Amino acid sequence: MLESILKRASVGNVTVALPAGDLPSPFRGMPEVGEAFRTGGAAATCAKACATDAIDPEKRTIDLGRCVFCGLCEEACGGEGIRFSQNPRLPWGKRENLVLGGSDVSLAPASADLRSLLGRSLHLREVSAGGCNGCDLEAQALGNPIFDLQRFGIDFVASPRHADGLLVTGPVSKNMREALVKTYEAIAEPRIVIAIGACAASGGIFRGSYAVEDGVGNVLPVDLFIPGCPPHPLTLLYAILGFLGRSPEKIPRG
Amino acid sequence: MRCVHTFDLGNSAPLAEEAFRAFLRETSTGADRLLTLFAEEPSPGRFLLHAVAGGAAPGRFLYACVETSPRSFRTFTDVCPGTHWFEREIYDLFGLMPEGHPELNPLRFHEAWPKKFFPLRSTDAPAPDPRRGYRFLVVRGEGIHEVAVGPVHAGIIEPGHFRFSCAGETIQNLEIRLGYQHKGIESLFPGGPEMGKILLSESISGDTAVGHSTACVRLLEAITAKPADPSAERWRAVALEIERISNHCGDLGGLSTDIGYLFGAAHFGRLRGAALNLLLRITGNRFGRGLNRIGGIGPRVPGIAPEDLMAELGRLRAEMKDVGTTLLDAPSVGVRMEGTGRLLPHTAKTLQFVGLTARASGRDVDARRDFPSPAYVDSPPVNVLLDAGDVMARARVRFLEMRASFDWLSGILAGAMPPGTIAAEGVVPAAGRRLVVSVEEGWRGEIVHAAVVDGEKRITRYKVVDPSFRNWPALSFAVQKNVISDFPVCNKSFNLSYSGTDL
Ligand code: SF4
Numbered sequence: 001m002l003e004s005i006l007k008r009a010s011v012g013n014v015t016v017a018l019p020a021g022d023l024p025s026p027f028r029g030m031p032e033v034g035e036a037f038r039t040g041g042a043a044a045t046c047a048k049a050c051a052t053d054a055i056d057p058e059k060r061t062i063d064l065g066r067c068v069f070c071g072l073c074e075e076a077c078g079g080e081g082i083r084f085s086q087n088p089r090l091p092w093g094k095r096e097n098l099v100l101g102g103s104d105v106s107l108a109p110a111s112a113d114l115r116s117l118l119g120r121s122l123h124l125r126e127v128s129a130g131g132c133n134g135c136d137l138e139a140q141a142l143g144n145p146i147f148d149l150q151r152f153g154i155d156f157v158a159s160p161r162h163a164d165g166l167l168v169t170g171p172v173s174k175n176m177r178e179a180l181v182k183t184y185e186a187i188a189e190p191r192i193v194i195a196i197g198a199c200a201a202s203g204g205i206f207r208g209s210y211a212v213e214d215g216v217g218n219v220l221p222v223d224l225f226i227p228g229c230p231p232h233p234l235t236l237l238y239a240i241l242g243f244l245g246r247s248p249e250k251i252p253r254g
Numbered sequence: 255m256r257c258v259h260t261f262d263l264g265n266s267a268p269l270a271e272e273a274f275r276a277f278l279r280e281t282s283t284g285a286d287r288l289l290t291l292f293a294e295e296p297s298p299g300r301f302l303l304h305a306v307a308g309g310a311a312p313g314r315f316l317y318a319c320v321e322t323s324p325r326s327f328r329t330f331t332d333v334c335p336g337t338h339w340f341e342r343e344i345y346d347l348f349g350l351m352p353e354g355h356p357e358l359n360p361l362r363f364h365e366a367w368p369k370k371f372f373p374l375r376s377t378d379a380p381a382p383d384p385r386r387g388y389r390f391l392v393v394r395g396e397g398i399h400e401v402a403v404g405p406v407h408a409g410i411i412e413p414g415h416f417r418f419s420c421a422g423e424t425i426q427n428l429e430i431r432l433g434y435q436h437k438g439i440e441s442l443f444p445g446g447p448e449m450g451k452i453l454l455s456e457s458i459s460g461d462t463a464v465g466h467s468t469a470c471v472r473l474l475e476a477i478t479a480k481p482a483d484p485s486a487e488r489w490r491a492v493a494l495e496i497e498r499i500s501n502h503c504g505d506l507g508g509l510s511t512d513i514g515y516l517f518g519a520a521h522f523g524r525l526r527g528a529a530l531n532l533l534l535r536i537t538g539n540r541f542g543r544g545l546n547r548i549g550g551i552g553p554r555v556p557g558i559a560p561e562d563l564m565a566e567l568g569r570l571r572a573e574m575k576d577v578g579t580t581l582l583d584a585p586s587v588g589v590r591m592e593g594t595g596r597l598l599p600h601t602a603k604t605l606q607f608v609g610l611t612a613r614a615s616g617r618d619v620d621a622r623r624d625f626p627s628p629a630y631v632d633s634p635p636v637n638v639l640l641d642a643g644d645v646m647a648r649a650r651v652r653f654l655e656m657r658a659s660f661d662w663l664s665g666i667l668a669g670a671m672p673p674g675t676i677a678a679e680g681v682v683p684a685a686g687r688r689l690v691v692s693v694e695e696g697w698r699g700e701i702v703h704a705a706v707v708d709g710e711k712r713i714t715r716y717k718v719v720d721p722s723f724r725n726w727p728a729l730s731f732a733v734q735k736n737v738i739s740d741f742p743v744c745n746k747s748f749n750l751s752y753s754g755t756d757l
Contacts, residue, residue: 003580004517014524026538026554051450070453071544075553084538126410130437132753133412134460134541140410144523158408173756175364175434176413179405205450205457210373211438230460232540 015148018241020088020234028069028084029232031062033101042081049076052198052205064090065098065201065215068229088232092239095217098201098227107242110223114190115245118164121153122244124194125163125187129180130173130212134230135197139167147233152241160184165192168220169230171199171206172213184220192223194243196236201225255481256313257627257694258472263687263706266317268302271328274320278305279333281606285310287619288606289693289702291340292717293348296687296706299324299377301350304717306691306704309624312631315691324377326351336606339723347440348372349379359388362436362756373441374715393419393427401738405434412752416741423737428730435756443705443716447474449548451713455703456543459720459754464490464497464533464542465696466720466754469703471546472627473692477711480549484628488666489551491629492563493533493542495659498697500529502610502652503574505749509649510581512743513590521577528570532563564667571660578653582646591646595732595744599641607728609699609721610655611748614648616641621695635662643732645747685709698722698750720754 023029036042038060047057050073054066062082073082091097093108109115128136142149143156157163160183172180184193195216198204203214216222226239241247269277281288289306296302301322308315320327329352330337339361341352346362349372363371365387372379398421405413413434419427442454455470456463468490475481482490504526510518530540535558537545544552556563581587597607599616612619622634635658640647692703699721706715725748733744 003576007517007521007576007580011521011524024535024557026544026552026557027534028538028544049449051448051453068453068457069539069543070449071538071552071554072449125406127406128410128412128435130435132457132460133751134457134463136410136412137461138540141523141527143410144527145520146524146527156410170435171437173435173437174366175436175756176405178366179413179434183406199457205453206437206439206442209438209442211436211441229457229543230541 014145015151016146016234018237022086023088023232023234025086027086027088028071030085030087030090031100032083032085033062034079034081034083036077037081038101040081042077045077046073046081049073052207059101061099061101063099063202064227065095065225066198066204066207067227068198068205088234089238090227090231090235092224092226092242095201095222095225098225109243109245110192114192117190118192119244119246122165123155123157123163124165124167125160125183126156126167126169127176127180127183129168129170129176129216130206131170131197131199135169135200138230138233138236139169139196141233142236147237149237152246154240160186161188163187163191165194165223166220167194167196168200168216169197171203172216172219174211174213177213177219180219193220194224194226194240195222196226196228196231198227198229201227204229255472255476255628256631257621257625258476258690258692259313259315260476261315261317261689261691263689266319268319268321271320274303274305274318275330275333277307277316277318278330278337281307282334282336282604286314286316288334288336289691289700290704290717290719291337291344292704292715293322293344293350293374294706294715295348295374295376296714301348303327303344304689304704304706306689306702309619309621312624312626317689322350324350326353328353329355331356335604336724338605338727346372347374349375359431360433362433364388364433373438388431390417390429391419391427395421397421398426414752418738418741420738423739425733425736425738425741428733428741430726430730432726432752433756435753437757439757440716440718444713446712447477447548452546452548456541458718458757459722459751460541461501461751462497462696462698462701462720462754464493464545465694465701466703466718467543467546468494468627469692469694469701471548472694473690473703473705474548476690476692477705477707477713478548482550486550487628489536489556490545491627492663492666493536493545494694494696495635495663496529496532496536497542499570499574499656499659500526500533501697502656503529505652505746506578506581506649508746508749509591509645509743512746513587515581515584515587518577518581518587521573525570525574525577532558532566532570535563560667564664567660567663567667574656578656582650582653588646590743591649592644594645594740595736595747597643597728597732599643601731602643602728605727606724608724609695610648610651610697611699611725611728613638614640614651615643619700621693621700625693625700627694629666633662633665635659645743648747696721699725718757720751722750722752723755726750726755
């Protein structure tokens with residue numbers, strides 16, 4: 001007992017303050033697109049290196065809903081076309097908000113109604129639907145003392161009956177489709193759906209397999225997509241707070 | 255290389271059924287263990303079963319194969335119970351019926367799938383009894399009741415269905431139904447030995463991205479004859495040990511949560527995060543994605559100097575020791591974990607369980623010693639072996655393995671950087687059809703990847719075995735006669751991957 005109290009006292013407060021700034025190198029966060037990608041030959045080089053077809057060399061776009069942040073495009077073009085910054089703040093919102101370099105689509109926070117209803121207290125039921133468990137682990141990490149999601153009035157609950165929405169990971173395996181839909185239907189309206197990670201946005205690395213639905217959007221109406229493979233817990237925090245119309249700049253450390 | 259082996263299939267004619275059966279029986283009773291068993295359709299309508307075993311001496315791999323009828327084969331579970339789940343999978347993917355199998359329930363497909371859907375079979379299945387329905391074992395007797403849990407569980411975890419048959423509070427039988435995470439990953443591997451396959455392997459089980467991608471990359475390097483240099487191999491092993499530490503630490507936190515010991519939960523949760531952040535410093539990702547490239551490691555790996563990494567590891571080690579000792583010495587913790595969820599050594603041996611599950615039940619298997627990669631050849635981390643087989647033993651194995659990993663890491667990071675030349679024991683690519691097998695000890699246990707490759711270096715069949723696939727039945731045995739309220743802590747003490755099993 002005494003040891004645990006002493007330990008508690010010696011460790012102090014470990015919760016990260018927001019905004020948290022850049023992560024250490026060689027973290028692959030928000031990609032920066034160079035001139036060689038926008039107009040030169042780098043777009044084709046990068047597209048060729050990409051195993052998830054995230055890059056459209058004609059339109060010169062990068063779909064972060066498909067990207068697994070492997071960094072192979074950056075290596076192929078020597079960083080001329082695409083270079084990964086260490087910034088964990090990634091675009092979020094509707095599916096088209098995740099496409100970099102496309103026509104500018106403004107970010108899509110929750111409606112004012114939803115924000116006044118859920119903005120200060122949001123309870124989510126998590127459903128893992130065919131992913132690799134990486135996204136589940138990062139969603140779980142949101143509850144640890146470092147990221148401490150509860151300080152924002154957001155929490156994960158055990159029953160869909162207690163939830164305001166779903167947080168879904170994975171491409172939606174055919175074997176999970178029914179359980180996912182039933183969990184969604186068990187949540188009282190209004191309800192929101194958050195799809196996190198490349199799999200949940202597009203099927204990710206599993207896109208096209210006989211056993212998956214290629215993303216949550218093919219099964220449920222999704223309100224918020226968050227890219228990453230898996231998204232860093234900070235990426236998740238920024239996106240969820242942004243969606244709720246809350247500025248991370250104004251949030252105390254806890 | 256002792257962790258990878260290539261078999262020339264041109265020289266290995268299929269065995270007679272009895273000889274193949276004897277090969278599998280030997281893995282059950284002898285010193286070599288079964289590593290993988292899978293089906294392949296080398297040409298339309300022709301079916302082979304491939305089995306790989308080994309481990310009696312470092313780097314020892316044995317191979318056998320048998321041709322089956324397109325309809326069925328006689329089950330091997332009577333001579334080798336460890337083939338139980340392998341045969342269920344063979345039926346699901348190929349429609350080859352294991353005649354006489356004790357419990358042929360589907361592992362991969364649920365009721366909604368067409369009855370004759372066998373994704374890796376090109377020819378129409380003449381299977382006599384194509385079925386998808388799942389038959390749960392029914393326990394009868396006075397007062398027996400059933401509790402069904404999942405697929406969606408209360409916490410943030412993967413889906414699976416558990417059905418308990420209980421007498422009062424006591425579990426008489428637990429049936430585990432999986433398949434919810436099935437994403438057809440093996441069907442995505444055939445083709446050229448390209449980087450996309452490494453990315454796939456990183457997503458077999460997200461918590462084991464280093465283990466799986468390292469097994470996969472060595473296999474692709476054997477196909478393409480591009481071995482990594484000793485320095486790259488060293489960083490692979492360093493990342494693998496940090497992956498082990500982070501997961502063992504996370505599991506000790508999870509066990510603490512499940513017995514209501516919040517001190518352990520909070521501190522191990524935090525320390526696990528610190529270990530993940532070290533993987534990020536090395537590879538750019540908290541789970542070690544981006545570590546491997548065919549022929550080496552990523553150009554920005556490691557992002558941290560060995561001295562700095564050593565200093566960080568030293569701090570982490572001291573903290574984990576404090577918290578772990580406090581946890582494991584607390585009488586209130588002992589009361590909850592000792593004697594709970596006991597897996598008998600006999601069961602672990604008979605069913606050929608692997609990894610930390612096996613090592614907590616007296617079964618001495620560790621791929622780092624038995625199939626050592628270059629960085630482990632001279633001195634693998636100290637082997638940990640306990641035999642109580644209960645939740646406490648699995649907790650202690652984790653704690654002691656973390657310590658062994660820290661010791662090993664400080665040795666290797668302090669040692670001179672291995673020269674950056676290609677290892678002498680390079681890989682000689684055979685021409686023609688061959689089978690390449692790659693083994694690595696992930697944090698849960700041994701990971702086995704196997705690929706059948708044609709003369710053009712193209713993968714025609716890829717088989718993944720995650721240790722979870724081997725160990726799931728252990729949970730059913732461990733919870734028998736325990737009270738149902740101890741199920742969460744029993745389950746956590748194994749912490750098996752659903753994704754790695756369902757593939
Ligand atoms: S980082 Fe993203 S865009 Fe670049 S190659 Fe990998 S998946 Fe494609």
